[in-house]
Amino acid sequence: xxxxxxxxxxxxxxxxxxxxxxxxxxxxxxxxxxxxxxxxxxxxxxxxxxxxxxxxxxxxxxxxxxxxxxxxxxxxxxxxxxxxxxxxxxxxxxxxxxxxxxxxxxxxxxxxxxxxxxxxxxxxxxxxxxxxxxxxxxxxxxxxxxxxxxxxxxxxxxxxxxxxxxxxxxxxxxxxxxxxxxxxxxxxxxxxxxxxxxxxxxxxxxxxxxxxxxxxxxxxxxxxxxxxxxxxxxxxxxxxxxxxxxxxxxxxxxxxxxxxxxxxxxxxxxxxxxxxxxxxxxxxxxxxxxxxxxxxxxxxxxxxxxxxxxxxxxxxxxxxxxxxxxxxxxxxxxxxxxxxxxxxxxxxxxxxxxxxxxxxxxxxxxxxxxxxxxxxxxxxxxxxxxxxxxxxxxxxxxxxxxxxxxxxxxxxxxxxxxxxxxxxxxxxx
Amino acid sequence: xxxxxxxxxxxxxxxxxxxxxxxxxxxxxxxxxxxxxxxxxxxxxxxxxxxxxxxxxxxxxxxxxxxxxxxxxxxxxxxxxxxxxxxxxxxxxxxxxxxxxxxxxxxxxxxxxxxxxxxxxxxxxxxxxxxxxxxxxxxxxxxxxxxxxxxxxxxxxxxxxxxxxxxxxxxxxxxxxxxxxxxxxxxxxxxxxxxxxxxxxxxxxxxxxxxxxxxxxxxxxxxxxxxxxxxxxxxxxxxxxxxxxxxxxxxxxxxxxxxxxxxxxxxxxxxxxxxxxxxxxxxxxxxxxxxxxxxxxxxxxxxxxxxxxxxxxx
Numbered sequence: 001x002x003x004x005x006x007x008x009x010x011x012x013x014x015x016x017x018x019x020x021x022x023x024x025x026x027x028x029x030x031x032x033x034x035x036x037x038x039x040x041x042x043x044x045x046x047x048x049x050x051x052x053x054x055x056x057x058x059x060x061x062x063x064x065x066x067x068x069x070x071x072x073x074x075x076x077x078x079x080x081x082x083x084x085x086x087x088x089x090x091x092x093x094x095x096x097x098x099x100x101x102x103x104x105x106x107x108x109x110x111x112x113x114x115x116x117x118x119x120x121x122x123x124x125x126x127x128x129x130x131x132x133x134x135x136x137x138x139x140x141x142x143x144x145x146x147x148x149x150x151x152x153x154x155x156x157x158x159x160x161x162x163x164x165x166x167x168x169x170x171x172x173x174x175x176x177x178x179x180x181x182x183x184x185x186x187x188x189x190x191x192x193x194x195x196x197x198x199x200x201x202x203x204x205x206x207x208x209x210x211x212x213x214x215x216x217x218x219x220x221x222x223x224x225x226x227x228x229x230x231x232x233x234x235x236x237x238x239x240x241x242x243x244x245x246x247x248x249x250x251x252x253x254x255x256x257x258x259x260x261x262x263x264x265x266x267x268x269x270x271x272x273x274x275x276x277x278x279x280x281x282x283x284x285x286x287x288x289x290x291x292x293x294x295x296x297x298x299x300x301x302x303x304x305x306x307x308x309x310x311x312x313x314x315x316x317x318x319x320x321x322x323x324x325x326x327x328x329x330x331x332x333x334x335x336x337x338x339x340x341x342x343x344x345x346x347x348x349x350x351x352x353x354x355x356x357x358x359x360x361x362x363x364x365x366x367x368x369x370x371x372x373x374x375x376x377x378x379x380x381x382x383x384x385x386x387x388x389x390x391x392x393x394x395x396x397x398x399x400x401x402x403x404x405x406x407x408x409x410x411x412x413x414x415x416x417x418x419x420x421x422x423x424x425x426x427x428x429x
Numbered sequence: 430x431x432x433x434x435x436x437x438x439x440x441x442x443x444x445x446x447x448x449x450x451x452x453x454x455x456x457x458x459x460x461x462x463x464x465x466x467x468x469x470x471x472x473x474x475x476x477x478x479x480x481x482x483x484x485x486x487x488x489x490x491x492x493x494x495x496x497x498x499x500x501x502x503x504x505x506x507x508x509x510x511x512x513x514x515x516x517x518x519x520x521x522x523x524x525x526x527x528x529x530x531x532x533x534x535x536x537x538x539x540x541x542x543x544x545x546x547x548x549x550x551x552x553x554x555x556x557x558x559x560x561x562x563x564x565x566x567x568x569x570x571x572x573x574x575x576x577x578x579x580x581x582x583x584x585x586x587x588x589x590x591x592x593x594x595x596x597x598x599x600x601x602x603x604x605x606x607x608x609x610x611x612x613x614x615x616x617x618x619x620x621x622x623x624x625x626x627x628x629x630x631x632x633x634x635x636x637x638x639x640x641x642x643x644x645x646x647x648x649x650x651x652x653x654x655x656x657x658x659x660x661x662x663x664x665x666x667x668x669x670x671x672x673x674x675x676x677x678x679x680x681x682x683x684x685x686x687x688x689x690x691x692x693x694x695x696x697x698x699x700x701x702x703x704x705x706x707x708x709x710x711x712x713x714x715x716x717x718x719x720x721x722x723x724x725x726x727x728x729x730x731x732x733x734x735x736x737x738x739x740x741x742x743x
Binding site: 096 | 488494495508514577579600601693705709710711
């Protein structure tokens, strides 16, 4: 009796499963994000399913800091998702390895026409100049200041990217702030994000570039002679000195010292996303400034998490439709805007007064067209960023910057050599 | 030492009559019962083990790449031995082992002695002392990460309060001088429960008659401890020492969660180095070479330890 019940249950379950498989298209969407972001993507998936009967969207969450490891695991198990979120500097590696397909034919034309230049650049593979990924957003890093403290030391407050602080001004202010009552640390550079995080390459790389060097030579694709050149050593030594002087919030003190009670940190070299939480606590006391000019020219980062369709997808058309749907979804846009999301689509920029002329983050938006430099679009990027993180940790804790950068450059070049120069990158010249 | 040997081998040797039909049938039966275990062990333990030797001599990437797979002999090993970071990692693991052996085994031994006494709520207490060991290391790390916070975490506040503000806050996990020590503290606390159970079992294995005889001979408590308990625990000591050393060399989780090898590589460990090479930099061949080296090191240490302890008549 019990047995018969059980077997009939199994039978119905099996039947409904096959019935579902027959006329349902399933797409898997791999993504990262904080709990609110995960919920937002879940809501998009539901809305998409409601509008497209016969489509089943399954979201797969992978944590931010281990995202690439999780993706590699998916590759090895031959279980690539259909749609995947990826960090822009890793795009070259993924396309070179053959995981992604050109996305232009799959995305609605109005969305493609809506992309900002910087958004197009971050989704383009430099070898075939084709578009492989698209995002609603872009990103940048700015210098946040505490208005009260800045007024107390009589600092000049830049109003445009062109009159950013020079290195002398910046370091002079840091010194003055360090002696000011109530300031425990003159600046937070968000060491609290950890030492194994893309933040390091993303936010500190532009300091090297502004000082006149780079992570790797972008024509010969060699790191030795560039990353260990005097300009880079000088830049890393400069940052090391800030840390040595006790000017920088230490790693273990967290990431909220800028807006925590009594504002222990006076400045914050923070991502655009930091504005939402800081402004919530500090209201009008927050000043948004461009990144300082450490050398002849200014530099700022760009690139963020963008969406791509994998080569192995069985339903690339549905996958593309989902991406288009998500980027246009009203509620998803509202959510991203609530996180002070940095617009990567023109229509989204129009909906974001924060970044428009006169908005609090207008300077952040100005940086995109004036100083933004993408991280090297090169398949060796995973090694480049890992080696640079190692060097920065070494230097910030008192190690010799020259030795640390030399070791990093060697490691990067070794990886390139191991991969025969990542053809066709090597044969371009 | 023969006294402690297990009785199984002698039983097996008992008698071996000429092979008969029923004997062959029995062999077949034994073989068929062994087969699943042997097959699974071969497939998931022995084959991968030898595969890693092979992979270590190639430029195998983590995931398929357009570059061809090449046999590169010992290039990976040469590179590892030329990498300062590898030596730092090895040195760190040795430091960790050197500290954790006395702390963890001492703690485990002391609690085992305490909980071996006849006292009320003994079983309840045993369970409580074992609790950290069944708590996930990840959870322990997150909790201890909060305790270690700088400058206002609970540990620093307690230190400041007890010393009347004399001791400045310590950056437990952010100071290269302190980071490894902090990891030792939390690791010992999390894992000592296992060694404690082993010691408890060892203590229970010492026959009461020996204690009674010692008492009749007029031995006091200290003498009974040194001349009955300690000799009776020798095999346990060997086991605990070996297993703790091997575990210490495989230090990874705590480091991956709390310090990611920093600050200034002061908590970089061999396994963390291996994972970084294999999964972040996607060099599977290189990572396999590290794993082979780690295997050899652990094997040598285990053999040396056994020999040393045997010399002390264990």
